[in-house]
Amino acid sequence: MSIRTLPSRRGGLCPLARLPLVAFAAVVVLSVTLSIAAAEPPTAGHAGATGGQATASAPHAADHESDHGSGHGADHGDAHADPHGDAHGAPHGGDHATGHGDDHGGHGGAPHVNGGELALIWGVPFVGMLLSIAVFPLVAPHFWHHRYGAVAGFWAVSFLGPFILLYGADVATYEFLHVMLLDYVPFLILLGTLFTVAGGVRVKGSLVGSPVVNTGILGLGTVLASLMGTTGAAMLLIRPLLRANENRRWKTHVVVFFIFLVANIGGSLTPLGDPPLFLGFLNGVEFFWVTTNMFLPMVVVAGICLVIFFVVDTVLVKIEQSRSVGVAVPASVGAAAVADAGPPDEDGAEAQERLGLEGKVNLLLLLGVVGAVLLQGVWNSGIAFDVYHVPIKLESLVSQAIMIAIASLSLQLTPWASRVKNGFTWFPIIEVAKLFAGIFVTIVPALAMLKAGVDGPLGGIVSLVTVDGQPVNYMYFWLTGILSSFLDNAPTYLVFFNTAGGDAETLMYQIPTTLLAISAGAVFMGANTYIGNAPNFMVKAIAEESRVPMPSFFGYMVWSFGILGPLFVLTTFLFFL
Numbered sequence: 001m002s003i004r005t006l007p008s009r010r011g012g013l014c015p016l017a018r019l020p021l022v023a024f025a026a027v028v029v030l031s032v033t034l035s036i037a038a039a040e041p042p043t044a045g046h047a048g049a050t051g052g053q054a055t056a057s058a059p060h061a062a063d064h065e066s067d068h069g070s071g072h073g074a075d076h077g078d079a080h081a082d083p084h085g086d087a088h089g090a091p092h093g094g095d096h097a098t099g100h101g102d103d104h105g106g107h108g109g110a111p112h113v114n115g116g117e118l119a120l121i122w123g124v125p126f127v128g129m130l131l132s133i134a135v136f137p138l139v140a141p142h143f144w145h146h147r148y149g150a151v152a153g154f155w156a157v158s159f160l161g162p163f164i165l166l167y168g169a170d171v172a173t174y175e176f177l178h179v180m181l182l183d184y185v186p187f188l189i190l191l192g193t194l195f196t197v198a199g200g201v202r203v204k205g206s207l208v209g210s211p212v213v214n215t216g217i218l219g220l221g222t223v224l225a226s227l228m229g230t231t232g233a234a235m236l237l238i239r240p241l242l243r244a245n246e247n248r249r250w251k252t253h254v255v256v257f258f259i260f261l262v263a264n265i266g267g268s269l270t271p272l273g274d275p276p277l278f279l280g281f282l283n284g285v286e287f288f289w290v291t292t293n294m295f296l297p298m299v300v301v302a303g304i305c306l307v308i309f310f311v312v313d314t315v316l317v318k319i320e321q322s323r324s325v326g327v328a329v330p331a332s333v334g335a336a337a338v339a340d341a342g343p344p345d346e347d348g349a350e351a352q353e354r355l356g357l358e359g360k361v362n363l364l365l366l367l368g369v370v371g372a373v374l375l376q377g378v379w380n381s382g383i384a385f386d387v388y389h390v391p392i393k394l395e396s397l398v399s400q401a402i403m404i405a406i407a408s409l410s411l412q413l414t415p416w417a418s419r420v421k422n423g424f425t426w427f428p429i430i431e432v433a434k435l436f437a438g439i440f441v442t443i444v445p446a447l448a449m450l451k452a453g454v455d456g457p458l459g460g461i462v463s464l465v466t467v468d469g470q471p472v473n474y475m476y477f478w479l480t481g482i483l484s485s486f487l488d489n490a491p492t493y494l495v496f497f498n499t500a501g502g503d504a505e506t507l508m509y510q511i512p513t514t515l516l517a518i519s520a521g522a523v524f525m526g527a528n529t530y531i532g533n534a535p536n537f538m539v540k541a542i543a544e545e546s547r548v549p550m551p552s553f554f555g556y557m558v559w560s561f562g563i564l565g566p567l568f569v570l571t572t573f574l575f576f577l
Helices: 024-037 120-139 142-197 211-243 252-261 275-282 286-324 335-340 361-378 395-414 415-422 427-451 458-465 473-486 489-499 504-509 511-527 534-545 553-576
Strands: 202-204 355-358 384-387 390-393
Touching: 024 427, 120 427, 120 553, 142 361, 142 390, 142 395, 142 534, 202 211, 202 286, 202 415, 211 252, 211 286, 211 361, 211 534, 252 286, 252 355, 252 384, 252 534, 252 553, 275 286, 275 361, 275 489, 275 511, 286 511, 286 553, 361 395, 361 415, 415 504, 415 553, 427 489, 427 534, 458 473, 458 489, 473 511, 473 553, 489 511, 511 553
Parallel strands: none
Antiparallel strands: 202 355, 384 390
């Protein structure tokens, strides 16, 4: 069962403007209440709210300043946590895991938490959030469908409440505003804009989801992902793909492979493709270094994936055909064509439509979104507005304003009737907004611990990438990838980028295989889970809204580890050993 949010009579007002994030409101209220209760004069352990002096509890090593959000979020655009600027430069002293971000306020007086001092128990709310996403839809689907926002709010409060009591209102307020203003808000604006604009592009006519057509769409999306970002390509093509396969009996595999290829692996060839690569570009990695060095690994993994998909889809089509008509039907016809042989709709409109595109203006608007994303990487205004030590750059504000304007234009220029025919509703973006609000808040301590590097609670893991002072490339690939599957792939990339030395020239020309391992791990293995990259969960939500049965959180991991796992092992032997 799905919920459809009805449009206003004019059909233009996005309900994101009135998004009922009751759970998050509760988080804010409780945070303020506990802040007052826990408030005390600044001590050597915490930085004062007004004094602005970073003290012993917030040493410079392993802070939160490097952008941690956008990776889930945005295709490079969300990752503009680091387009917020910093995280560029050599590692601080011996701690290679820091974010190097003056702009983020990690230094310069921001009362941030030192991840090296956190215990692993602080990761419990994040794990609880992931388990809730995995388990509740299976054991209590009705409750989850109506209360997933409250569950996300519960886990956010379960982190923020104790955090305020133990670390003080100053640190908690800074960390909360940091993740919200620099990560979550840009993430949601980018994703919401792409969702709105791409939802206005409708493929007219009877496009049949045959193995050849499906493989062609996946291949096209894989290429487009490097040009417009994985999120942009995924939002553009998911609805045409679903419409082409609406009469197929088995279509879950189509969406799963779409997530593998279009939402992740395809974004390997340019910094526009995926947030980690955009961060590398901002840190000095040449734009086309990614293209030349990632090309062969991407072709191998994507090519084998496409072949596997074509074989699986062909077999399933033949089974569908034999079951639907009782006799074998030529494979070129396709199961969807068999189903379409029945009587047309009463008005005959859909049956009579010629193949074509409706809402073409949205394709131009998508280019505008790409331009708005690039703006944050090429324009350094030198102007920032501090909100409780959190610097919000002018270029970031301008970029986000452009995206909101583009989304508004799309709503005005695209007839609502066309969106209705496209199966467009606001429910998927509302679901993603609520769940990722909980994820972004609860991931704060996990990322802080990771950024503490070898001196933090996860130091034993981080230290595995170096033996006798030499990089272990296959460990860089797997550790970057596995952590990117569950944490934000943008800051994970940055952690290991800095662990490897942090100097782009050295990484590109002296140890290029190490940089390749970090890049491939962060991009490829975002496909391992629904939360590994921004578009994954959005594609899942759109597919479920279209009544496609999607695997559970762990069920999807069975697909990814079963199909992609062997491919990543092959990639290890071919490129990193």
